[in-house]
Amino acid sequence: EADIYQTPRYLVIGTGKKITLECSQTMGHDKMYWYQQDPGMELHLIHYSYGVNSTEKGDLSSESTVSRIRTEHFPLTLESARPSHTSQYLCASSEDLSRSGAQYFGPGTRLLVL
């Protein structure tokens, strides 16, 4: 089982602010993901990475950006937060590049943009 950490767990911020949501995993997993999920709704993949210096956009268009400079770290950045960005953001990782391995999720960050 992977250990995935996300900070902050909760964030309330004003419109226009730049924010970075942190995600780290200690299992050396190559693949990492960011999902967005509104309460009671389905998961939407917004970004993923196969490894260092690899980033791809997911199925849901997002104004956020990601980077992967280190294997264990996959931060997500919003340059200018808007109320429409209010949601829960979930980070996940998986170890197997050759097939779809199980994904392990962090605890999530609940974002409220006023």
Add this chain to the structure above:
Amino acid sequence: QKEVEQNSGPLSVPEGAIASLNCTYSDRGSQSFFWYRQYSGKSPELIMSIYSNGDKEDGRFTAQLNKASQYVSLLIRDSQPSDSATYLCAVEGGSQGNLIFGKGTKLSVKP
């Protein structure tokens, strides 16, 4: 577009009964299948993985896979109120082998 379908529920079962959750998928080439449990306000937690046709048992949970019919199911025996959650089915098939998640089935176990 590749899809994973689940009945949204809610599925209500009495305590001690068997809960049966079903999932169908559209991509015949999918090889990996997972069930996640998500409590309200929490993140998804992996409870079962299955890769071959047939049944796979883990404690009170049994995953069943039928690739010919393109369905995967999860049985929960001796359901407990603590099993009340949303259960997500995930199937390999997204771009670059990513998982496609269903919308989830909400299970309620009544004492």
